[in-house]
Amino acid sequence: MKKVVGFLTIALVALTVASAQPMYEQRLANEPVQANIAVMAGPTGFSSVALSFDEGKINDSVVANLTVYPSPNEVIARLANGELDFACLPTNVAANMYNKGVKVKIAAVVGNGMLSVLCSDGSVSDYTGLLGKSVNIPDVGSTPDQLAKLLLMKAGLEAGKDVVLDYSVASPIQIAQMLIAGKISLAMLPQPFVSMVMAKNPKIKIVADIQELYSKVAGVDNYPMSVFVVTDKFVQAYPLATQSILDAYKASVAWVNANPAEAGQAIEKIGIMKAALATPAIPYCNLVYVSSQEAKPQVQAYFKSLYSFSPASIGGSMPSDDLYL
Template sequence: MKRTKISAMLLALVMALSLAACGGNNGASSGSASAPGDGTYTRESYSVAALKGPTAMGLVKLMDDTDKAGETGNDYTFTLAASPDEITPKLIQGELHMACVPANLASVLYNKTEGQIVTLAVNTLGVLYLVENGNAVQSVRDLTGMTIVAAGKGSTPEYALRYLLSENGVDPDRDVTIDWKSEHSECVSALASGEATVALLPQPFVTVAQSKLADLRVALDLTAEWDALNNGSSLITGVVVARKEVVEKNPGAVNAFLKDYAASVDWVNANAADAAQLIGSYDIVDAAVAEKALPACNIVCLTGPEMSGKLSGYLTVLFDQNPASVGGALPKDDFYFGA
C-alpha cells in the first residue's frame, strides 16, 4: 500500500493530454478547482483501491505523481490488493471511497447495497486468452473434448468462457472439462509441469507463462472471439466504482478524479517501457513482464454514454446467461455515472 499526496506536476499533465477519454481540464486553486460542467469543485480526499493487474497498471502514473508531494486537486490514498475479497467489505463499509473491481462484481454490489454503488468508468476491456502448448486449437469448436485449466470461477473468466463456448455450439458442461484452480499462477504451474496443455489466462499471466514455456502460444483471444459474435456488446474485465454518497457529495471532484485517471491511462499506454518500471516499483507485476504484457492488457478509461453502453450490453449478456452473475437483476440508470 502507498499513501500519497497529489503533486503539482499533475496539473500540467492533465491539461496537456487529450480530452478524448474522460474530457475536460483540471485547474486548481486553494481549496477549489475547475471541473467540466461543474464550474469549481472543493478538493476531496479519496481512498482508492485497485487489484494487482491491469487495473492497477493503468493507475501507476497517478500513483507516482501523487507520491511526489504537493497538494493540488484532490488528495489520493491508494491501496493495492490481491483479490476483490480484500476490497469489497471496505467499500461497502465506507473505508474506501472508490475501487477498481471486476465488471460483474460492480453490478452485484449495486444490487447488494440497494443502489449505493455507482460505476464511474470502464478501465479494462478484455484481457483473457486461451493458450496452448501445441497447435490443436484454431477455433472455439476445437476445444470440444479437451480439458481447460482456469481460475476465476464465479467471475469474469467463467462467464466469458461459458458464453463463448455456448455461442459456438460447445456445451460447457458436456463437451469440455474445465479444471478450476484457485489462482492463475496454478494454471501456469499446470502448463509448466505438463499437467495441462490448454489454459484460460489473463494478461499479464499469459506473458509469465510464455516466459516459462517457449512453445506456448496464444490460441484464442477471447475479446476477438466475443467481437466476432457481433452481438452489440463488448467483453469487459474491470470498472471503477464509487460509493453513491461520494458521488452525490461532490460530483465535480469525482470528474476531476476521472480526468486524473484518464491522464494516467493515456501515459501508461503511450510509454510502455517507463510505465513498466513504475509497475515493477509498486510490486504490481515484474517490470519485464509488464512491458511485454501492456499492449495486450486493453487498459482504457471509458466514461459517460460510451461506458454505459458497453457495460450495460455486457451485463445483459451475463444476466441472460446467469442472473446471479450480476446480482440477480440488471442495474438501473443510476448505476452509470454521467450517462
Template sequence: MKKLSAILMACAMAVSMLTGCGSSNESQDNTKETEPVEVNVTALKGPTAMGMVSLMDDVDNGKVDSENYKFTIAASIDEVTPAISQGETDIAAVPANVASVLYNKLEGGVQVLAVNTLGVLYIVENGDTVQSAADLKGKTIYASGKGATPEYALNYILQQNGLDPAADVTIEWKSEHSECVAALAQDPSGIAMLPQPFVTTAQMKNPDLRVALDLTEEWDKVQEDAQEPGALLTGVVVVRTEFAKENPEAVSDFLERYKASVDFVNENVDEAAQLVGQYDIVTAEVAQTAIPECNIVCITGDEMQEKLSGYLSVLNDQNPEAVGGKLPDDDFYYTGE
C-alpha cells in the first residue's frame, strides 16, 4: 500500500512539473514583444509638419525602434487625400473639414486621432484699408485652401458680416500658400488670407505688410451668441480605420510620441525652429517668429470631439458639402477602444 502511494505521488509530481513547464512557455509566448510595423505618416508644410519635427528627428537619429516610421511632407492637400484613399499613407495631417469629407467618402475609412492646429488664419494687406470684415467688400483676396478649412472659414465670416463671397469680394484661389505670398510681393495694394507661418514669411519679404484681421477672433465674434459655440480649427491628424484596428499599439505609440513632439516644439522654440528649417518646411528664421503664433496643439479624447464636432456643425449649417454631405458618426472620433 505504501509502495502504491509512493508511485501515485511520483506521478502527481511529474504531471505538476509538466504543467509548470507548459505555463512557463505560455507566459514567455504571451510576453513576446510584437514586431515593429511600417507606419507611413504624411504632414502638410506648415504648422502640422512643424509639430512633428522632434519626432521626425528622433526617427532619423535612430532613437525610435518601437515602430518603423516613414515621414512625407506634402505641399498641398491634393497630394494627401489620394494617398489616404489608396492606403499609401496610414496617418496624415489634414484640414479639419477634409477629415469629415474623407470619412463620408470612404464610408468610415478614417478616424480622427487629434486636433493638431487651432486657428492660424489671418487677413494681411500692404495698406491700411481693412479694419473689420465688412471692409473686405469690393476687395480682391489672394487665398489658398479652396475646398478646405480656409475657404469655409472665410466664407462663413464674410456671410456673418453681411457679405456675399461670390458677389461682394473677388477671391483668387492659388494652389499653395507660397503662391499667395508671391502674389502679394507683386501687388502693392494686395490683400491675402494666409496661415502662419506664411504670414511671417510674407512680412519678412515686405516689412510694411500688416495683419489686418485675425480670423480666429472674427470667428469668435460671430459665434458669441451661438447655443453651442464652436472654435475655429485648422487641422487634425487622421488614421486609416483599417490600420488602427490592425495596429492599435502602433497608433498608441504614435500619439504618445506626437504629443511629446508638440510639447517640445512649443517649449523649445529655438531648437525646434532649427529642425523646421532642416526639414525644409520653412526657414529657421521664419519658424522662430512663427511657432508661438501657430497654435500647435495635440488635443485628443473628449475635448477633441467637443471642439471638432462643434466646428463641423458650423460648417454643416453653412454648406453640408463642406463636411462631405453630412456630419460624421461618433466612430469618427478615435477612442482607442
C-alpha cells in the first residue's frame, strides 16, 4: 500500500509540473518583448523619435525602451555587455564594434551625409579656395575629421600641409558659436549646426558641400553617416519582434521628415536636442531608412574609402557580409 501511495504521489507531482510548464510558457508568451534601444543626443537620433510614442508600445507584443546617450562610448559598452538590443550609431563605429567581436548587425542606414564647410568672412567662395587655409574640425576621429582627410587624400593633398585641420575646439556647438561671432573663419560642421549658424549670421555661406565632393571621388550618391544596429542575440531570440521594431523605425523616419515642427517638439521632449535647433534642420538632415541589404553597396564603398587611408577607422579590416542583417 505504501508503495502504491508513493507511486501515486510521484505521478501527481509529475502531472502538476507537466501541466504547470505550458501555463508558465504561455504566460511568458503573453508578455510583450522589451527592446532596449539607444540613440545619440544629436541628429543621429532624430529619426527614431516616434518610437517613444505611446510609452514605446510598438504593438501588443513589443515595447521599445528608448534611451538617449551623449556619445557613442557608453552605447558601445552597453551593447557589448548585453544591456542594449538596438542602437543608432555612426557607421564606422558599427564596423569597429563588429571587428572587435561585438555581435551586432547593421539593420538599416538611417542617415546619409549632412556635412558642409562654412565661411564666416567671405575669404573663401568655394572648395578650391581652401588651399593653404585652416579649417576648424570637431574632434579627432569624428566623421567630419574622417571625411576631411579622405577628400584631401583623394585630391592628392595632405592634411596639415595643404589644408590645416584645426582641432583646438572639439565641440560642434562651440565651433558654431565662434563662427557666428566671426572668431573663426572656416569650419566643417554637420546639421543642425549648419542651419543654425546660417540663420544666426546671414554672412556665413556654405563653400563646400561634402556630400557632393564625396560623390565625385567615390562614384556613389552619398555616404551612410549613421546606421541602426541590432544584436545577434536579439535577432535570434525574437525575429518577429525585430521586424516589428524595424517597421516602426521606418515609419518613424517618414513621420519625422513629413512633420518637422511636431518632430522637433518630440525630439526636445525626450532629450535629443532643443526643438529650436532640430525643427529647421530636419529637412536638411538626410534622414532615410534603407535596409542593410539594399544599402550594402554604399556602406561597403564607404568602408573601402575609409580603409584606404585609415584602416583603424573601421577596426582594421573590411567587415564581412555577416555584418549585414
